[in-house]
Amino acid sequence: MSDGTGLTRGDKNRNARLARLRALVPRDHALVGIDLADEVQAVVVTDHDSRVLARRRVKARAWQLGSVLQWAARQAYGAGFAGITVACEPTGHRWRVLDQLATDRGIPLVCVQPLLVGRAREGEDYTRDKTDDKDAVLIARLAAELRCYEPERSDETWARLRHLGARRARLVAEATACIQQLGDLLECVWPAVLAAAAQPMRSATWRACLGVVLQRCNGDPARLRRLGRDRFIAAVRRELPRWGGTVRIYSPIADRVFTALTDHTGVAVQRPGALERAHLVLEDYRAVRLRLADTEHRMIDVLDTLDLTGLVTSIPGLSPIGAATILAETGDLRRFHSPRALVKHAGLAPRERSSGSYSGQTRLSGRGRPRLRLAAWRAIWGALRANPVYAARLRHLTTRPDNPLTPGQARAALAAALLRQLHVIVTRRVRWDAALAAPPAADSPRAAA
Structure with missing residues (x-):
């Protein structure tokens, strides 16, 4: 029954995501933007309006930034804030080092996509100037606007x-x-x-x-x-x-x-x-x-340790190494709140193009992790030979009278379906069901729903 708000599922998911981010970036916290580098780090402390409260350039390795976090906390306390939230780009291994330092001190940390920083750099003053000090401010500003994400924190098995x-x-x-x-x-x-x-x-x-x-x-x-x-x-x-x-x-x-x-x-x-x-x-x-x-x-041994080998290989045509390659790129699937979130993470979600009465051609977003997209694509090529459900779905998508897909588009759709099914299998600990995975018939209750 509708709650009368008119909110879509996407609205509710977005609201929930923003609530989780707001818990990490509360309004009574100052933002500490750090542009990570090899030896020289640019650090800035700002409020939620991007006003700079303090700034430092530190000649130190990532593991030596603990004292810098303490300095930033003192600056925030002096400006009347209750704490700090650290923001950085996911640069190589250094952000994981910074995350460990922040976790040890009870400081929340969020990551900002480098793509957003690049676009914000142009939008700041319509130039393409790049300096570490400017980027640190932009990172803090994007985190204050909640244009950030909570990084993955895996256990030892998933990290391996x-x-x-x-x-x-x-x-x-x-x-x-x-x-x-x-x-x-x-x-x-x-x-x-x-x-x-x-x-x-x-x-x-x-x-x-x-x-x-x-x-x-x-x-x-x-x-x-x-x-x-x-x-x-x-x-x-x-x-x-x-x-x-x-x-x-x-x-x-x-x-x-x-x-x-x-x-x-x-x-x-x-x-x-x-x-x-x-x-x-x-x-x-x-x-x-x-x-x-x-x-x-070794990868298959990790699957056995996670008790996932029998579950993921219940999909006909999906080999243990094919499943392990996909899961190595996704990490623990429980961190994705829905199967669609996993598909978007791989860049296999459709990108809608419509405005008013205009409706353009739908294409894949192409964002996300390229290696995850490649792993799902390769897995589908192997599964099609042994999985009658996928083979039937491919024939349907390429031969349907209304808007038939090219073979490449159909395989991309099947790769997205494989990721969605893996999400359900791993998070719910259930085996693959051909009846549920098959597309519903036109006169079935599932199709009418």
Whole structure:
């Protein structure tokens, strides 16, 4: 039943968020804006009208700012305030250090988005001047206007998952760079070997063959023809376990690599050096794969510690590492008051464009965490092959007569749906239900509601 106020759900959520922020930034507190840097920190104490009460530039590391917080508190007490609230940008690791110092002293801390500080810098005097002292004032002003947020404060387990997720993202980038570099080198000096498999780097047999050739050829693959096919296959079979395979190789690929040994297509003068470099890159790739596998194993261990592995993998097609990668970017999902808040955090929420009778095209906001958006996107690609509910939803979104979506738009919508469902699964500790996840039929009570 309506309460007669006409407030929307968005109004109520926004009011609740502002109430939480007001508890952190009460009107009887002065604002301490700190522009964090490596060695020199700009600190300013202001009231809620951005009037500067005190200012300091301190040559100190982040861990040495405890005395600065005490100085700011004395300045606030002297101006008649009951306490202070610290505001800063989430700069690298330094804001976490400052948060620990503030927490130890019972001082609330809020963060201000650097994007808002940049826009406020232009709106201040219509210039793009940037100094640490000005930015400190702008940070304090934005916090006083409640244009800030309460930072995530995770426990040790969730923090460990965060760090492992960041390491995995770096290792995936390194592995991808090795694959691209190896492909470029071979395409230049020995393109025939790339044609030996449809997807070379996904084939353990092909990788083992290449490892044998590059290790022994000394810049000339034709040298290995002297071994003969049987001895070459035996060498590949011994190499195969180093690349995650078994002693059983895929003979057609090995035969095609053996045939390509005498193919001299490519830039001859570059071949010796390029193949030596390709061997080094291949070994780098193998080392990265081992580190990546170890990191992924550790991430799954964290999921087990949180008792989430069985719950998140109840979604057909979602692997444990896919779920762990998403949760490493979100942190504890209980900090999001609704599934939609999580979707907005990922930048997958639709951005409405309407004014009066005009209604523009709806697009994704694109804000939020890019790596979370990427993790959800990759997870959907894998889940579509094994999840009939998602596959049916994709067909519906791309073939419906009214406003059909492109395949890319439909997958983005499914990525948002995956995040919403993960929020419910993790926060309520329930397993995925295909009946609830499926879109309602046109004549069902859910569709009519």
